[in-house]
Amino acid sequence: MGGNVPLLSVDDLSVSFRTERGRAAVLDGVSFELQAGETLGLVGESGCGKSVTSLGITRLLPKPSGQIDRGSVRLDGQDLMELPAFEMQKIRGPRIGMIFQDAMTALNPVQRLSRQMDESIRLHAPTLSRAQATDRALELLTDVGIPSPELRLNDYPHQLSGGMRQRVMIAMALSAEPDLLIADEPTTALDVTVQAQILMLIKRLQAERGMAVIFITHDLGVVAQVCQRVAVMYAGRIVEQGSVASLFSDPKHPYTQGLFNSIPHLDRVPLTPLPTIEGQVPSPMDMPPGCRFAPRCQHATAACLTRPVLQSNPDRAVACHQVSL
Amino acid sequence: MSLLSVQGLSKRFAVRGGVLRGVKAWVQAVNDVSFELSAGETLGIVGESGCGKSTLGRAILQLDPPSEGQVLFQGQSQIGLSRRQLMPFRRQAQMVFQDAYEALNARHTVGRILIEPYEIHGLGSGTEREAWARDLLARVGLPAESFDRYPHEFSGGQRQRIGIARAIALNPQLLVCDEPVSALDVSVQSQIMNLLMDLQRERDLGMVFIAHDLAVVKHLSHRIAVMYLGRIVEMGPAQALFERPKHPYTRALLDAIPTVDVTTEQPLKPLEGDVPSPINMPSGCAFRTRCPYASEVCASGIPALEGSDGATAHRVACHRAAELDLSPGAS
Ligand SMILES: Nc1ncnc2c1ncn2[C@@H]1O[C@H](COP(=O)(O)OP(=O)(O)OP(=O)(O)O)[C@@H](O)[C@H]1O
Ligand SMILES: Nc1ncnc2c1ncn2[C@@H]1O[C@H](COP(=O)(O)OP(=O)(O)OP(=O)(O)O)[C@@H](O)[C@H]1O
Ligand SMILES: [Mg+2]
Ligand SMILES: [Mg+2]
Numbered sequence: 001m002g003g004n005v006p007l008l009s010v011d012d013l014s015v016s017f018r019t020e021r022g023r024a025a026v027l028d029g030v031s032f033e034l035q036a037g038e039t040l041g042l043v044g045e046s047g048c049g050k051s052v053t054s055l056g057i058t059r060l061l062p063k064p065s066g067q068i069d070r071g072s073v074r075l076d077g078q079d080l081m082e083l084p085a086f087e088m089q090k091i092r093g094p095r096i097g098m099i100f101q102d103a104m105t106a107l108n109p110v111q112r113l114s115r116q117m118d119e120s121i122r123l124h125a126p127t128l129s130r131a132q133a134t135d136r137a138l139e140l141l142t143d144v145g146i147p148s149p150e151l152r153l154n155d156y157p158h159q160l161s162g163g164m165r166q167r168v169m170i171a172m173a174l175s176a177e178p179d180l181l182i183a184d185e186p187t188t189a190l191d192v193t194v195q196a197q198i199l200m201l202i203k204r205l206q207a208e209r210g211m212a213v214i215f216i217t218h219d220l221g222v223v224a225q226v227c228q229r230v231a232v233m234y235a236g237r238i239v240e241q242g243s244v245a246s247l248f249s250d251p252k253h254p255y256t257q258g259l260f261n262s263i264p265h266l267d268r269v270p271l272t273p274l275p276t277i278e279g280q281v282p283s284p285m286d287m288p289p290g291c292r293f294a295p296r297c298q299h300a301t302a303a304c305l306t307r308p309v310l311q312s313n314p315d316r317a318v319a320c321h322q323v324s325l
Numbered sequence: 326m327s328l329l330s331v332q333g334l335s336k337r338f339a340v341r342g343g344v345l346r347g348v349k350a351w352v353q354a355v356n357d358v359s360f361e362l363s364a365g366e367t368l369g370i371v372g373e374s375g376c377g378k379s380t381l382g383r384a385i386l387q388l389d390p391p392s393e394g395q396v397l398f399q400g401q402s403q404i405g406l407s408r409r410q411l412m413p414f415r416r417q418a419q420m421v422f423q424d425a426y427e428a429l430n431a432r433h434t435v436g437r438i439l440i441e442p443y444e445i446h447g448l449g450s451g452t453e454r455e456a457w458a459r460d461l462l463a464r465v466g467l468p469a470e471s472f473d474r475y476p477h478e479f480s481g482g483q484r485q486r487i488g489i490a491r492a493i494a495l496n497p498q499l500l501v502c503d504e505p506v507s508a509l510d511v512s513v514q515s516q517i518m519n520l521l522m523d524l525q526r527e528r529d530l531g532m533v534f535i536a537h538d539l540a541v542v543k544h545l546s547h548r549i550a551v552m553y554l555g556r557i558v559e560m561g562p563a564q565a566l567f568e569r570p571k572h573p574y575t576r577a578l579l580d581a582i583p584t585v586d587v588t589t590e591q592p593l594k595p596l597e598g599d600v601p602s603p604i605n606m607p608s609g610c611a612f613r614t615r616c617p618y619a620s621e622v623c624a625s626g627i628p629a630l631e632g633s634d635g636a637t638a639h640r641v642a643c644h645r646a647a648e649l650d651l652s653p654g655a656s
Binding site: 043045062110143146147167185188191193199200219222249266 | 378545
């Protein structure tokens with residue numbers, strides 16, 4: 001990987017929420033790096049902290065309940081946690097673009113698309129006239145495959161289909177030409193051919209501008225198509241990380257293995273029970289000591305009551321007492 | 326008698342513009358859709374983003390009144406009824422919404438959200454309602470403590486499961502699921518799919534299952550309908566549709582399925598050509614602007630959905646269907 005400074009370096013990021021029932025430690029020591037032009041897939045059980053990781057990086061955690069307990073996030077070597085709020089605001093958009101998981105909460109329900117897109121485009125390029133910004137908006141909507149974009153600009157978000165809203169958000173995030181794009185489930189509402197079109201667009205921007213991407217998704221097929229590396233999270237921690245080629249052909253952590261076993265395949269016998277990982281994710285209010293996957297793990301022993309150290313070689317990192325690299 | 330019979334269903338929305346915001350055009354979101362669904366059967370619906378799947382689901386359940394057409398539930402028409410007259414249908418036919426957050430009342434705790442359906446329909450005592458609601462949480466794999474939490478305190482996939490719990494609260498006979506598992510990781514997704522298959526078996530539940538993950542749709546569905554720009558372009562038994570697709574759009578969908586195979590390079594396969602708009606429909610077959618097999622005949626009129634009748638019928642709306650062999654493997 002060379003000795004150059006990574007574009008993004010997340011070190012020991014830990015986040016908790018204050019709730020009526022006490023403190024919920026949701027992220028515990030998340031660390032990873034990303035080079036310019038690289039795509040990292042972030043996968044893991046629903047509720048494991050993928051979205052919170054992206055909100056932590058961009059300092060968009062809900063206030064006052066969400067707080068960063070420890071850790072640093074460096075962009076080109078600069079620690080984002082130390083920046084005053086107004087400086088951080090300049091980072092979001094042109095340096096770090098965000099596609100939020102919940103399109104409806106990210107778009108303003110009472111504003112037409114024309115206004116929302118105009119704002120985000122001219123924030124990045126204040127010298128553009130209104131007409132130029134409209135042209136740019138039309139071009140972006142065409143890029144993401146929205147038909148009749150000139151009529152669509154008049155629409156309010158609720159007049160769009162789920163997948164169209166998602167694509168509008170993608171267009172807005174890309175309008176600022178970010179160095180790093182954090183895409184949280186950007187294609188969940190898209191059929192496979194439109195998804196392919198969006199993935200091609202993102203790949204093209206990476207090739208042209210060296211944009212790096214954190215791609216949060218449940219679709220492991222999409223990870224195989226667009227990511228170079230992948231990090232697997234479970235209950236607030238990264239449990240395994242590595243190149244897609246190596247991790248997909250030989251997943252080592254028992255949770256990763258369970259995840260791969262549950263992938264829906266076209267050749268399964270229809271209408272038969274599907275394999276799952278037995279048991280439930282632990283509550284963030286009551287995490288098991290040691291390895292957090294141990295209560296559901298077939299291979300667990302007494303050793304698993306202590307926290308597994310992260311073993312790593314240049315190709316792979318895994319946190320499990322029962323495997324050795 | 327079918328559980329659900331949808332006949333010639335259409336739904337239009339006005340597009341407004343100009344200074345006076347007058348109607349400039351119409352979005353033809355759903356166009357002349359017909360199908361039958363039996364108790365215990367699942368009809369999968371797939372199609373391009375924006376092709377009208379959610380609108381169809383909402384129109385079936387009378388959440389948005391259809392512009393034209395008929396919806397029969399257990400033989401009874403549900404069109405043009407008052408709120409009160411719709412109550413029995415509402416109790417037996419439920420929807421899992423694509424946008425879970427929008428569908429849940431943000432100011433209510435999860436417990437209250439799950440108890441509400443029993444209150445509306447006057448079922449059970451206070452303690453019974455609470456016990457039922459807690460049982461629902463367990464069935465969708467959420468911890469008991471979720472009962473006292475608010476929707477914003479959950480992750481996307483956890484919220485989706487709250488929506489599913491609410492939809493099954495009243496033991497419906499018909500469930501319209503709009504992308505119910507796309508926000509879930511594959512293991513929780515399998516749990517929820519197992520739950521839906523169990524419910525179907527226990528209660529003879531009929532399901533309309535909208536999703537874009539074709540492996541998921543194939544696993545759960547007895548029959549599948551493929552939609553393009555508001556119309557059903559192909560419909561048939563799940564197995565047949567995957568093995569012998571008859572519409573070029575279906576074939577394009579099958580070709581674009583990503584797999585987890587990292588040993589071979591997977592090219593991305595979007596559709597080429599101009600994206601047609603539901604506001605300004607092309608003449609003839611709506612797919613012809615992007616279809617690799619389009620010829621003159623395709624501009625000549627809207628192809629009808631043709632083929633034999635009955636539960637095992639495999640029907641297609643394509644002018645050139647008889648000439649084309651689109652089975653995977655054939656080129
Ligand atoms: N505002 C909040 N208050 C309290 N807990 C929260 C809040 N937001 C998130 N959480 C909790 O933090 C954990 C991580 O949530 P996060 O949204 O990051 O999950 P995720 O990995 O993105 O899941 P999904 O795949 O379902 O979107 C979950 O257990 C969730 O319940
Ligand atoms: N309330 C509305 N007002 C105006 N147009 C609408 C409204 N609801 C939906 N539409 C339009 O109807 C068409 C079909 O939308 P629908 O949400 O049914 O698509 P979909 O197939 O569910 O797509 P997706 O897969 O992206 O969710 C779209 O062009 C959409 O913009
Ligand atoms: Mg999330
Ligand atoms: Mg939809």
